[in-house]
Amino acid sequence: QVQLQESGPGLVKSSETLSLTCTVSGGSISNYYLSWIRQPPGKGLDWIGYIDYSGSTSYNPSLKSRVTISIDTSKIQFSLRLSSVTAADTAIYYCARGTKRFLPWPSPRDYIYYMDVWGRGTTVTVSS
């Protein structure tokens, strides 16, 4: 059974770069979209972005200028870097395995997209 585990510093100083890694065990990551999602304290889910096995990425437009997601297929890991952090970046950060498929014509819909396996999450606090 596939499992994901986030790791990285729990405390980051304001204006510095947040770096987290997600290690995948128990299964393959090819053909999946490896995603990062965060949840500020007491708030809802915020999609950060994903990377696929070929290294193609997609990012939340509101974070795009500060986010980099990378993949190390040999270690079955993928990573998140978020630069110039502020207190607003304090959150629980989750990694997740996603499925995304484009449905060609004559499908009435364009995309299937969902995340079926999630890590337990890691709390990151940005301090001043």
Added chain:
Amino acid sequence: QSVLTQPPSVSAAPGQKVTISCSGSSSNIGKNYVSWYQQLPGTAPKLVIYDDNKRPSGIPDRFSGSKSGTSVTLDITGLQTGDEADYYCGTWDSSLSAGVFGTGTTVTVL
């Protein structure tokens, strides 16, 4: 900030039914399939519905999803105390080229 809108809370007695709505637009729910996630207190989200109305293995058939236009609903029948959680809808937004989540709904069992 969320592009998908959900009611903040819904409640019902044990054994009853709750319906959670999720409203979007033609660029997200209107164009792409929707998933639903259950987040029990202090835990990571868990997929309970994908492709609008399909259940992953292990999810009871008390959970069902439906879609109409640019809105979707999640029904939970035979409500149990273990269903108390936050529920989020999610999908792809073709205009943003990004994943999006709903604002979240807290289900309370009275």
